Amino acid sequence: xxxxQQRSLLSSGADIWDRSGDDSLSRRAFLGLIGGLTxxxxxxxxxxxxxxxxxxx
Amino acid sequence: xxxxxIGLPMAGIFLASRAKSMPVALLGxxxxxxxxxxxxxxxxxVYINIGGMALVTRALMFTGCxxxxxxxxxxxxxxxxxxxxxxxxxxxxxxxxxxLVSLFVPALASAGWIDWLAAGIFTLYIGxxxxxxxxxxxxxxxxxxxxxxxxxxxxxxxxxILRLLSRxx
Numbered sequence: 001x002x003x004x005q006q007r008s009l010l011s012s013g014a015d016i017w018d019r020s021g022d023d024s025l026s027r028r029a030f031l032g033l034i035g036g037l038t039x040x041x042x043x044x045x046x047x048x049x050x051x052x053x054x055x056x057x
Numbered sequence: 058x059x060x061x062x063i064g065l066p067m068a069g070i071f072l073a074s075r076a077k078s079m080p081v082a083l084l085g086x087x088x089x090x091x092x093x094x095x096x097x098x099x100x101x102x103v104y105i106n107i108g109g110m111a112l113v114t115r116a117l118m119f120t121g122c123x124x125x126x127x128x129x130x131x132x133x134x135x136x137x138x139x140x141x142x143x144x145x146x147x148x149x150x151x152x153x154x155x156x157l158v159s160l161f162v163p164a165l166a167s168a169g170w171i172d173w174l175a176a177g178i179f180t181l182y183i184g185x186x187x188x189x190x191x192x193x194x195x196x197x198x199x200x201x202x203x204x205x206x207x208x209x210x211x212x213x214x215x216x217x218i219l220r221l222l223s224r225x226x
Contacts, residue, residue: 030195031132037204041086042211044096052098 064092066090073205080135093212107223116219123180123218124211125188131187138181145185148178157188172221179214186210 025033051057069088076082102113131138152175159165186206193199 003186007131025195025197025200027191027195030188030200033197034190034198034203034207036087038207038211041090041204041208044090045097045212048091049097049101052095053102055207057098 061092062096065089070205073201076198076201079201081199082198086205089205090165090208097212104180104223112222113219116215116222119218120211120215122184123214126181127183128187131184132191134174135188135191138185139192141181141185145182148174149182152178169221169224172217172224174220175217176214178216179210182210183207183214 066089069090071085072088073082076085101113102219104116116146152171153175155165155171159168159171165171186203189206192204193203
């Protein structure tokens with residue numbers, strides 16, 4: 001439930017639509033960066049979750 | 058524990074959404090990732106005790122299939138998902154309210170249809186966030202923002218599918 005609240009908090013932050021201050025990437029690089037960051041997050045979660053189970057966190 | 062479960066991830070999302078530079082946004086992303094990963098361990102332990110590793114593996118497979126299909130749909134037909142933003146946000150708020158109410162109403166807590174609703178919302182949100190990736194300015198900070206959104210969609214979808222499958226077992 002906390003995750004859903006976090007997700008709604010994120011969705012309400014509309015300012016990301018208006019950002020244009022920093023260097024722009026090509027669309028392909030942008031999508032690749034998003035995919036890489038998401039995969040990295042999930043992989044880090046898998047490692048941390050395994051470690052947390054091993055130490056009975 | 059409450060700080061780890063709610064406080065740090067909220068702070069991470071807040072930091073990432075307000076960041077002026079990509080490194081700060083990445084710091085916010087890690088403030089979200091690390092506690093969410095640590096919390097996932099005990100949650101998985103509970104489900105492994107219920108249905109073994111087979112349950113977790115099946116949930117991973119279903120989640121992977123949903124992510125693959127919705128990513129393809131979101132990138133191929135962004136116009137369809139562009140119209141869903143308001144509906145999905147309203148549905149998400151309704152889901153949060155339902156979950157809060159179910160803390161005090163035991164009948165709601167065991168209602169399987171809420172989990173199906175949650176699975177539908179998070180599945181569609183993956184497509185919606187892919188549409189966002191195609192339409193917002195392509196900057197590093199925005200990439201972190203969209204990655205956080207998709208990460209949370211997948212994380213929540215995985216936990217919802219785990220709960221649905223554990224009810225069936």
